[in-house]
Amino acid sequence: MQCAYFDAGECRSCTLMGVPYPEQLRGKEEALRGLLAAHEGIHWLPTVASRESGYRNxxxxxxxxxxxxxxxxxxxxxxxxxxxxxxxxxxxxxxxxxxxxxxxxxxxxxxxxxxxxxxxxxxxxxxxxxxxxxxxxxxxxxxxxxxxxxxxxxxxxxxxxxxxxxxxxxxxxxxxxxxxxxxxxxxxxxxLLRMPVGGLDLALRPQGFFQTNTAIAEALYGQAAEWAGELDPASVWDLYSGVGGFALATADGRREVLGIEVSADAVEAARAAAREAGLERVRFEAGDATEFAEQAASAPELVIVNPPRRGIGPRLAAWLEASTARYVVYSSCNAETLASDLAAMPSLVPTRVRMLDMFPQTAHFEAIALLERA
The missing domain is CATH 2.40.50.1070 (OB fold (Dihydrolipoamide Acetyltransferase, E2P))
Known part of the structure; x- marks a missing residue:
């Protein structure tokens, strides 16, 4: 992709502009593999590519x-x-x-x-x-x-x-x-803005968070849903749940699913989507993910985390490491904090990882990892 604004020096936000897209993908894959090199035995799933242009929603x-x-x-x-x-x-x-x-x-x-x-x-x-x-x-x-x-x-x-x-x-x-x-x-x-993604009818309020690239968000939620279907946990937490994409994608009408999100606007949007879908066993609550986990009486079988760029941090990593959760699905927009968080949870071993190119023309990308307790 070429950009007249980039070529003229008026905007340099897209730092990889002009780099052939296959080369961009290779560089990101190498960066992710390098950051997770300490973890042996990872099964690397094929990268999910994006449209090169016209992808930001x-x-x-x-x-x-x-x-x-x-x-x-x-x-x-x-x-x-x-x-x-x-x-x-x-x-x-x-x-x-x-x-x-x-x-x-x-x-x-x-x-x-x-x-x-x-x-x-x-x-x-x-x-x-x-x-x-x-x-x-x-x-x-x-x-x-x-x-x-x-x-x-x-x-x-x-x-x-x-x-x-x-x-x-x-x-x-x-x-x-x-x-x-x-x-x-x-x-x-x-x-409320209706935000359908694949088979999910999500909704967005003005101050709610939604993934920047709708097509890649669909692949991201689909991957989590595939793993949840395979593992079949009785209970799921979706921490940093936003408008409820991961929670709703992994709900099957049988398992208990709870989403925790600090934004009250996002929680209201997620509740509206759950009501519209008739999912009575999916709940959303407003609160800090770390504080909620630390105060909980027990842990679910599966925890999904989708933190901001700073990662989940030492407190939540320590809680997950000491918890009884059997599986963690970690969706990361910053592979460096993903690597540091994994180092703090040695009992939770990354077994499958996938890179999804949420942000073409930039060095940023999304990674999703399945962690299983050793």
Whole structure:
């Protein structure tokens, strides 16, 4: 894949841009195998490749420039707005909506936020597309100053982009680099974006987490479901459960499945998906994964962990090592922390590992490992 923004030096986020895709995959496979070289006897499953372009289902675009000529993309040197609205790794359905958003910025008189001057209102737009083409749009504002104008002109935007299912305003008053704030104001009737993945009917709320690459997420959940079907545990925990993908994928109507997620929004979305699927033996609770495990009276047969880049950390690793859980499925977006966490759990041996290329054109990837108690 070639990218005009990368070639011009305007955006270098995709560090492997221009590297032939088979070479990218080989490099990632070698990196993963090298990090897990201390573990003998691993059965390496075939790598799951992605589309090289048009794979991202979510775009986090910083707004710069002016009301009349906004930039949609990122901030360059001197906090200058750089327009990358035709980004090639975004799904085409996301790229198609950016011109309408640029027009809406002018219509609603949304002044882009000037970082050095700390002036203006619109900081970013966050757009997510589901597999059925529906969209969630979130305006990140410094204050409520522009809220009335957004409400006034929103019908025009909905008429121009009928795929918009959820529109919100996120308030981020701090001048910090944190992209979004805690308060979310829903402007549409629904606050749930349907996110079907394979045979799962998942749902996403504005501040919930969802995998960036829908096709690879389907393969990831499918792998966990295949292992759970083979192992047939009576009970499963899905720690860092997000919108419930792993929990719902491994539910079969018989086993007890419990998802633990710190985001209350994600928990509500997961509960809605479980109700829609009629899965009465699947529960979701809001809480910290480590604290929940440490306070639990007993462990399930199978624990699924899908932590952020920092990994599960020493406390949860120690708990898993000392627990009675027979199996762990570890889904990792950072192979370095996966390796360090495995070193802290010597009784849980990685027997099968698969690399899934969640992030083509970058050095990042997803790995899923089945750990079995020695």
């Amino acid at each position: 979510k775009a986090k675009m910083v707004i710069g420039g002016t009301i009349e000529a906004p930039t949609i993309g990122l901030l360059g040197p001197g906090a200058r707005g750089v327009d990358i609205r035709e980004c090639g790794i975004c799904e085409p359905g996301l790229v198609d909506v950016f011109p309408a958003l640029a027009r809406f910025i002018g219509l609603a008189r949304l002044e882009p936020y000037d970082v050095p001057a700390r002036r203006g209102e619109l900081k970013a737009v966050l757009v997510t597309e589901s597999a059925v083409g529906e969209l969630m749009l979130r305006f990140v504002l410094r204050s409520e100053e522009a809220l009335a104008r957004i409400r006034k002109h929103l019908p025009a935007l909905l008429a121009e982009v009928p795929r918009l299912a959820v529109v919100t305003v996120n308030l981020q008053p701090k001048p910090a680099a944190i992209l979004e704030g805690e308060r979310e104001i829903v402007l549409t009737e629904s606050s």
